[in-house]
Amino acid sequence: MMKKTKIIIVGMGGQGVQTIAKILALTAAQKGLEVSYIPQFGVEQRGTPSVAFITLDSKKVNYPLFDIADWAVVLHPRAIAEAVKYVDKKTKTIFDSSLMGVEKINKKPVDIFGLPAVKLATENFSSRLANLIVLGQVSRILELPFELAWKNTAETLEKKLKNETARKASRDALLLGYENLLEKKSFSKPDYRPKAGTIIFDGDGKQGFLISEHCKSCGICVAKCPIGAIKMGHNTGVFASPLPEIDIAKCSVCGTCSLFCPDGAIKTERKK
Amino acid sequence: MDKLFPKSYKQETKPHLFCPGCGHAAILKQLGEAIDELGVQKNMALGIDIGCSLLAWNFFDIDTAQTHHGRTASVMVGYKMARPERLAVAYMGDGGAYAIGLQSLLHAVLRNEPITVIVVNNENYSMTGGQKSPTTRKSAEGGDLRGFKGPEMISHLAAKNAWVGRGSVGNPRQLRVLFKKALANQMENKSFSFLEVLSICPVNWKTDAAASFERLKEMEKIYSLGEIKIDDEKN
Numbered sequence: 001m002m003k004k005t006k007i008i009i010v011g012m013g014g015q016g017v018q019t020i021a022k023i024l025a026l027t028a029a030q031k032g033l034e035v036s037y038i039p040q041f042g043v044e045q046r047g048t049p050s051v052a053f054i055t056l057d058s059k060k061v062n063y064p065l066f067d068i069a070d071w072a073v074v075l076h077p078r079a080i081a082e083a084v085k086y087v088d089k090k091t092k093t094i095f096d097s098s099l100m101g102v103e104k105i106n107k108k109p110v111d112i113f114g115l116p117a118v119k120l121a122t123e124n125f126s127s128r129l130a131n132l133i134v135l136g137q138v139s140r141i142l143e144l145p146f147e148l149a150w151k152n153t154a155e156t157l158e159k160k161l162k163n164e165t166a167r168k169a170s171r172d173a174l175l176l177g178y179e180n181l182l183e184k185k186s187f188s189k190p191d192y193r194p195k196a197g198t199i200i201f202d203g204d205g206k207q208g209f210l211i212s213e214h215c216k217s218c219g220i221c222v223a224k225c226p227i228g229a230i231k232m233g234h235n236t237g238v239f240a241s242p243l244p245e246i247d248i249a250k251c252s253v254c255g256t257c258s259l260f261c262p263d264g265a266i267k268t269e270r271k272k
Numbered sequence: 273m274d275k276l277f278p279k280s281y282k283q284e285t286k287p288h289l290f291c292p293g294c295g296h297a298a299i300l301k302q303l304g305e306a307i308d309e310l311g312v313q314k315n316m317a318l319g320i321d322i323g324c325s326l327l328a329w330n331f332f333d334i335d336t337a338q339t340h341h342g343r344t345a346s347v348m349v350g351y352k353m354a355r356p357e358r359l360a361v362a363y364m365g366d367g368g369a370y371a372i373g374l375q376s377l378l379h380a381v382l383r384n385e386p387i388t389v390i391v392v393n394n395e396n397y398s399m400t401g402g403q404k405s406p407t408t409r410k411s412a413e414g415g416d417l418r419g420f421k422g423p424e425m426i427s428h429l430a431a432k433n434a435w436v437g438r439g440s441v442g443n444p445r446q447l448r449v450l451f452k453k454a455l456a457n458q459m460e461n462k463s464f465s466f467l468e469v470l471s472i473c474p475v476n477w478k479t480d481a482a483a484s485f486e487r488l489k490e491m492e493k494i495y496s497l498g499e500i501k502i503d504d505e506k507n
Binding site: 014048209211213214216217218219220222223224238239241258259260261262263264265267 | 276277281286287288289290291292293294295296297298301444445474480481482485
């Protein structure tokens with residue numbers, strides 16, 4: 001018998017909050033639990049706070065919403081305000097210790113666990129897999145079997161995981177999250193900061209600029225570059241997504257990237 | 273480093289509210305460039321519709337009005353009547369212009385009201401999650417080639433001195449030229465100008481950047497780009 005467990009997951013849209021919640025709900029349902037899952041996000045769909053409410057119980061779930069969560073999972077500092085309403089002293093909180101400190105979530109933390117998901121993902125794979133590390137960790141906490149969680153992940157993300165390398169990296173990320181022990185320290189300050197300000201690529205009398213505050217990682221510059229000089233890199237931007245990198249030696253300063261960039265985030269020029 | 277934005281942008285509201293890869297942002301960037309080149313920033317008003325286009329409410333450092341769904345053309349007609357010396361631009365999506373707002377649009381065309389209407393066609397209702405709109409083709413994969421040809425329809429109704437055209441996010445340089453023509457026509461000929469822009473919606477199409485532009489290419493095969501000749505026999 002499982003006690004009724006209420007979970008809230010918050011993050012920025014595009015980080016994978018709803019993906020985590022969907023796979024979690026599927027896995028719990030297949031394990032034989034009663035599940036309710038309610039997604040909540042703004043009209044923009046990306047780049048604004050995204051919230052998922054999940055209730056797990058061995059009895060039927062009569063009412064899907066709740067006031068206070070048993071577990072809160074916080075993935076991005078900009079989404080903290082969404083979580084605070086559902087957190088009290090007893091709430092156990094998992095948060096991305098690589099992006100934020102703890103005081104803003106809970107001033108008198110009792111059960112608070114840091115999981116440096118973005119840092120782990122950036123160092124080991126790509127920052128896009130941070131959500132799977134969190135999913136692995138939450139699955140372990142809820143005592144859901146790893147293989148079942150992986151099966152649902154592979155099915156849900158089938159289209160993205162056609163390539164064997166991506167599939168392996170995703171499984172490794174999920175396993176890393178499943179096996180990684182939560183950090184226990186004071187968490188007063190984030191120990192990992194995303195790239196901020198203008199990143200300058202310099203060389204060969206050419207310069208490339210990337211405004212990391214504006215880049216939303218849509219990948220249009222990568223797709224549109226006629227000579228393939230731009231690639232998605234490993235740096236994480238302000239929206240917790242990977243930033244593109246310009247291979248400045250290859251760049252022909254044609255200006256296609258800045259012409260197509262919808263965010264005004266990239267620019268190349270010859271040095272005067 | 274040279275400028276990254278058009279001068280008419282409101283700098284403090286960037287990064288803007290649109291999704292990653294949104295066609296709206298790319299279109300507004302070219303509109304901003306066109307406004308800069310014509311130097312009309314202080315002499316115009318922008319009306320925006322309900323739908324994703326409303327996220328442009330703080331995009332420009334330009335007088336902006338938020339209207340009811342589909343009524344942007346009507347509101348800008350009223351604005352133009354009160355302030356005939358200023359440019360009136362209605363910016364709306366395909367759902368607003370071709371579904372709920374089609375009657376407002378048609379009457380503005382028939383009366384040859386001197387406003388500029390910009391319709392962004394991304395083949396779905398994006399803000400509410402990608403539901404089908406009047407412009408959605410029967411088969412999104414491109415099997416059925418019939419689309420809703422708004423500019424062609426309007427070219428049959430419009431007065432002789434009106435201006436009608438179609439641009440695409442896939443061709444930003446041409447788009448900027450078309451924007452300039454659409455804006456200039458309103459002041460020079462005192463007549464209606466209409467520009468449809470084919471756009472992408474990676475989030476609701478569920479495509480990445482490269483696949484979005486491939487689907488846009490499919491659209492460009494069906495809809496011809498550039499200025500569309502007014503069919504003046506019937507007028």
